[in-house]
Amino acid sequence: MTADLTLYTNPQSRGRIARWMLEETGAAYDAVVLDYRTTMVADDYRAINPMMKVPAIVHGGRVVTETAAICAYLAEVFPDAELAPLPSERAAYYRWLFFAAGPLEAAVTNKAFGVTVTPDQQRMAGYGDFDRAIGVIGDAVAHSRYIAGDRFTAADVYVGSQMMWFTQFGLIPKTDAIMAYIGRLHDRPAHRRATALDDGVDEIQTDAF
Numbered sequence: 001m002t003a004d005l006t007l008y009t010n011p012q013s014r015g016r017i018a019r020w021m022l023e024e025t026g027a028a029y030d031a032v033v034l035d036y037r038t039t040m041v042a043d044d045y046r047a048i049n050p051m052m053k054v055p056a057i058v059h060g061g062r063v064v065t066e067t068a069a070i071c072a073y074l075a076e077v078f079p080d081a082e083l084a085p086l087p088s089e090r091a092a093y094y095r096w097l098f099f100a101a102g103p104l105e106a107a108v109t110n111k112a113f114g115v116t117v118t119p120d121q122q123r124m125a126g127y128g129d130f131d132r133a134i135g136v137i138g139d140a141v142a143h144s145r146y147i148a149g150d151r152f153t154a155a156d157v158y159v160g161s162q163m164m165w166f167t168q169f170g171l172i173p174k175t176d177a178i179m180a181y182i183g184r185l186h187d188r189p190a191h192r193r194a195t196a197l198d199d200g201v202d203e204i205q206t207d208a209f
Contacts, residue, residue: 009033089148
């Protein structure tokens, strides 16, 4: 039976974040793996996402693109998973979800491309400078168990995935606080399932972790 929810992805992409988020919700979904050079630029997929990038989801005929938006959307439409913020968590939840999707990713991307903004450009860049952006997110994960407080939320799927990738490729420092935060996320069963699926493991042996 075809699910009412489809993930369009590639394992070498931010689609891994959306897959993890879907596994956290427990919702049934189909996954369509696209190739960068062929199916991702084909007309059928352009009709879903004209940007010709992944991930994207189609839920009940409605399209959601942009990874942070996918995480926030899934948290809301599957409330039983308890991944949306409680009233007391909303400020931190939205603050850090969009900080990671905006200033943080821009700062790290520019760093990876060898782009250094001048002091006169910092206001236009939106993240100030690299060290400031990394220091801010480092402080955030150092002062609570999860990004919005003591409870895991959808914001951790996005922020945590960014931290995992950035440290893996040496783009940000592996501070004790950041690595402790990442460690807590690696232990989640949904993260393990999503990783196994994206890595092409046909059968997940839970006792192997």
